[in-house]
Amino acid sequence: MSKNAPACAPLRLHVPEPTGRPGQHTDFSYLHLSPAGEVRRPPVDAQPAAIGDLAFALVRVLDADGNAVGPWAPQITPERLRFGLRAMLQTRIFDARMLIAQRQKKISFYMQCLGEEAISVAHALALDEGDMCFPTYRQQGLLMARAVPLVDLICQLLSNQRDPLKGRQLPVLYSVRQAGFFTISGNLATQVVQAVGWAMASAIKGDTKIASAWIGDGSTAEADFHTALVFAHVYRAPVIINVVNNQWAISTFQAIAGGEGTTFAARGIGSGIASLRVDGNDFLAVYAASRWAAERARGNLGPTLIEWVTYRAGGHSTSDDPTKYRPADDWKNFPLGDPLARLKQHLISIGAWSEAEHQSVQKELEAEVSAALKEAESYGSLADGHVHSAASMFEDVYEDMPAHLRRQRQELGV
């Protein structure tokens, strides 16, 4: 049997490692950045096979001085950009305040999206009313951009008597149908293929709505993600598949999800899906790429996969301490910077914003978030026991409560 085998060294297992661990300095050259304005913008009806290069480039609009440059610079009014900056700022302030509330033991658990705000906020601006997002736990920016009342969100976080989800879900796993925000599952990757199904339904019914699916770099390893690509391609589903590559999945570097030597956008190419790789910290690039993908979807031109390159600046959740597995100052060295600072710089440079206005809006938003927290707290919290009744636990398992659940509810005496 071994006759054909040439003499060779023993095999060994390759296990990818990040270039930076605690106390070291990450070498971010693995990101392969393109200069702002340099990547071509194909027409929306381009054939996926003809634009494979875009999956390995990086669409960027804002240059180092805050100028919008190149073919992807979008048509968008300063008013919309000001609204976007405000929503990003609100997201960041909300996250910071809720982290404190978690530390004060007012809420049991929290997940922030620090550093990733541009992706969900700008994407929301590129969608239309009626479109449905299938988000993960890190797209609270979609809710801010759609002006969902903060009190409702905080009641969910507090799991109190006004929690719209009746205390059933962990904090952050919102569901806000009227804002185009699908109920978040705790199980990763399951919802990308559901988004494809939602989009197929819109096509089956002859509607004009599209779906937008969200997944993290780490979660693209799940089979459901790959299944979603196949279904999206086969039925040319009107869906945008957003892969938020924030470089980390809890303690695991993106190379462990398969990012080494390739890109997550490249996953789409093999499936025949138009795929872009975009600077996720560049508000204008996010908006432009999202518009491009939405136009394709709405024009019966099929799905688009977009890899958003960004960085998870905070811990995975309040249960996580990232200094245990990556350099503490990693975000500072991340070459794509802070999305908020970059849009602010752009707006100031076009004369549509000022430092003074920034300060006053920040104060205003801080007051708004504090007031919302105060009001929500007046409806109780998990900590003080003012939660939905124990009896409500038996509701919604089925449409009509079967006899065995009624018996169990009686046994509990509620």
Added chain:
Amino acid sequence: MKTTPMTMIQALRSAMDVMLERDANVVVFGEDVGYFGGVFRCTEGLQKKYGTSRVFDTPISESGIVGVAVGMGAYGLRPVAEIQFADYVYPATDQIVSEAARLRYRSAGEFIAPLTLRMPCGGGIYGGQTHSQSPEAYFTHVCGLRTVMPSNPYDAKGLLIASIENNDPVIFLEPKRIYNGPFDGHHDKPVVPWSTHPQGEVPEGYYTVPLESAAVYRPGSELTVLTYGTMVFVAEAAARESGIDAEIIDLRSLWPLDLDTIVNSVKKTGRCAVVHEATRSSGFGAELTALVQEHCFYHLEAPIERVAGWDTPYPHAQEWAYFPGPARVAEGFKRAMEK
């Protein structure tokens, strides 16, 4: 052998350490398991000690984790894979049910799947529906799988070593609420550490707790209680608070199980209650109840009682109304005594 006080986490780590040292075929992997040492820190330090070819991080793909474990096991390794939470094992269902469990049978013993799948299970940590489930019954129903659930550090280490050495696929469920100390369901009382409990004293080296062997956790004369995991301590509290002299049997191996210990006890007491945290209907308690009925019918003085989680998903805010705590378990004991 020298013993040390250990938490369940330390005991599990020690079991993997011992086996990585003894057997070059043992490999340990899972999500966040390598560099970081697992979200519950069960594998902390093992990658540093044994290198990245023996202890490593995996992509987030439970079907992938179990699939590669089947391939490695068939090659001759002894994979010990971690599923981050038992609630996330479902993507691996096909690899477990159709593949790992049947490899030996369908190849008439040509290929085997000697893998151990560790996974934290159970509630009591405000984890909501995706960090609280007790899915043991899905696995006990599958022919060819072994399902194990320890209730203390000593058993955790001994059972994990026995599972790793066993040539069948083992589902190894770890009740996360008792990782750091026994929990009797009184959530408003201070946490008790394992260092105060005799079963928290763990030998440092190699030993096993045999599979298919139950333990009489508390001897008693009036009522046999069949339980496992966290509920062992809840049942103990219920016995204490109700004044019923219950014989509490910690099954340890759920399937295949130690029927003799169960039957001998029920024949002695004439009464039986089955207690688990998992939802009631078609739960593992249904199998236990049937077995007792089949083997002890003429010794029973009352119907067998079942106390379990309600038949709803695990809620976040109503956790303690959901969890079958000592009061609810004691009510069940009383019903078993009345009739």
